Amino acid sequence: METKLIDGKQIARExxxxxxxKIKALKEAGKPVPKLVVILVxxxxxxxxxxxxxAKACGWIQMESETIQMRADIREEExxxxxxxxxxxPGVNGILVQMPLPAxxxxxxxxxxxxxxxxxxxxxxxxxxxxAIGNPTALESCTPxxxxxxxxxxxxxxxGKYCVVVGRSNIVGKPMARMLLAKNGTVTVLHxxxxxxxxxxKQADIFVSAIGxxxxxxxxxxxxxxxxxxxxxxxxxxxxxxxxxxxxxxGIASYITPVPGGVGPMTIAMLLYNTLRAYEQQHEK
Numbered sequence: 001m002e003t004k005l006i007d008g009k010q011i012a013r014e015x016x017x018x019x020x021x022k023i024k025a026l027k028e029a030g031k032p033v034p035k036l037v038v039i040l041v042x043x044x045x046x047x048x049x050x051x052x053x054x055a056k057a058c059g060w061i062q063m064e065s066e067t068i069q070m071r072a073d074i075r076e077e078e079x080x081x082x083x084x085x086x087x088x089x090p091g092v093n094g095i096l097v098q099m100p101l102p103a104x105x106x107x108x109x110x111x112x113x114x115x116x117x118x119x120x121x122x123x124x125x126x127x128x129x130x131x132a133i134g135n136p137t138a139l140e141s142c143t144p145x146x147x148x149x150x151x152x153x154x155x156x157x158x159x160g161k162y163c164v165v166v167g168r169s170n171i172v173g174k175p176m177a178r179m180l181l182a183k184n185g186t187v188t189v190l191h192x193x194x195x196x197x198x199x200x201x202k203q204a205d206i207f208v209s210a211i212g213x214x215x216x217x218x219x220x221x222x223x224x225x226x227x228x229x230x231x232x233x234x235x236x237x238x239x240x241x242x243x244x245x246x247x248x249x250x251g252i253a254s255y256i257t258p259v260p261g262g263v264g265p266m267t268i269a270m271l272l273y274n275t276l277r278a279y280e281q282q283h284e285k
Contacts, residue, residue, distance in 0.1 A: 001224060003250045006257045008146075011153050012265035019272050020061040027062070034279035035064035036094040036120065036271075037086055041079060042072030042102040051098055057268045063275065072102040079105070080113050087115040093282060094120035094275035117282060120274040122175070132178055137281060139274050144176035146266025147208060147229050148183065156227055156255060159184035162203055166190045166217075166243075167210035172231055176208055209243040219248035228256040231263050 023033050036058055040051050051067055058065035070079060079097075086092045095118045101107050111119075116126035122141035130138035151158055163185035167173035177187045185206065190197055198221060201207065206227045209217060214234040222228070232243030242259030249256055257263055 001251055001254065003253045004255050006150050006154050006229070006255050006262060008150060008257060008262040008265045011150055012146075012269040014153065015149065015266075015269040015273060016057070016061050019063070019276055022276060023062050032091070033062065033064055034093045034275050035066070035091055036096065036275045037066045037068060037092050039068045039070065039079070039082065039095070039097045041070045041074070041098070041105070044100070044102075047098045047100070054096075054268055054271065057272055061272060063272060076105055076110070079110060083110070083113045087113075087118065090282075092118065093279040094118055094271075096121050096271070118278055120271055120278055122274065123170070128170070128175070131175060134182060139278060140179065140270075141171060141175040142267045142270040142274065143172050143231060143263065144179050145273075146263060146270045147176060147231070148179050149270070150229065150257065150263065150266060151206070151227070154255060156206070158206065161185050161205035163187045163206040163208070164190060164200055164204035165208045165210070167212070167231075169210065172210035176210070176231075180206070180208075211243050213243055214241050215243070215245040217244045219245070219250070219252040222249070222252055224252055225254045226252065228253045229263065230257050230259050233259055233264060 026033055038051050038054055040047060055065045055067055068082065083095065086095050095114050097110055097114070099107060101110065111123045112125065114124055116124045119127055119139055122139045127139045131140050158180060163180040165173055165177045165180070165187065168189055168191045173189060177189050181187050188200055190200060201221045202223055204222065204226055207222065208229045208231065210231040212232060214236065228244055228249055230242035230244045234241050240260050246256060246258065
């Protein structure tokens with residue numbers, strides 16, 4: 001069996017091109033364009049790279065963006081005040097606070113302070129709840145939403161398939177399971193306390209890993225024809241790899257996402273998508 005790579009870079013480009021056309025149409029109609037504001041607290045090098053990439057992606061599609069850099073030693077109240085100011089600004093459509101925050105900040109309190117209608121990361125309890133009950137106005141968590149786009153745009157059927165998700169984080173695992181369920185997949189979530197993991201893995205039609213352990217899964221654990229989506233990303237002296245040993249899955253998986261170049265580019269593409277959706281929903285009111 002030939003194992004096909006799911007090209008996240010290409011699919012992300014397609015999504016950006018579609019968004020660019022929509023923003024171009026807004027401009028031509030004399031309407032304001034969506035604006036994303038990213039707040040970066042402190043000087044974490046990895047976070048600074050992510051934020052620059054987000055600003056660059058906004059530029060590609062002609063979306064407005066602003067980065068607000070705040071010192072690591074500010075009081076939490078200053079950050080909450082800034083979020084409140086952005087919540088009340090009608091010219092701001094999406095707000096994102098870059099994680100992780102420096103020590104001493106209550107991340108949950110900060111994320112909860114963002115207006116749910118501007119929560120383009122999809123982390124606010126209001127959006128999580130809407131997504132869980134299938135409310136179409138939910139702004140969905142970007143990484144799992146990107147996985148759904150990868151599958152659908154690659155022509156991979158989710159409905160009726162046995163989908164296995166490894167990991168139960170609020171950022172990937174839990175929303176991923178709910179999104180697959182919403183697409184009529186039959187879903188099992190595996191985690192550190194699961195006892196019959198190998199038995200379940202062998203049944204998976206679609207496998208999504210967000211376990212956070214480099215090359216933890218091997219091809220011999222899966223049945224032939226499985227679709228493997230690897231959300232993990234790990235940096236080592238040997239280079240970048242995911243949760244899955246991709247090489248050992250060749251000839252077993254029908255489709256697999258590479259690391260890098262698979263799920264990663266989709267996260268920022270879906271952030272832009274959410275910002276446009278937030279803009280559209282705000283202008284409908």
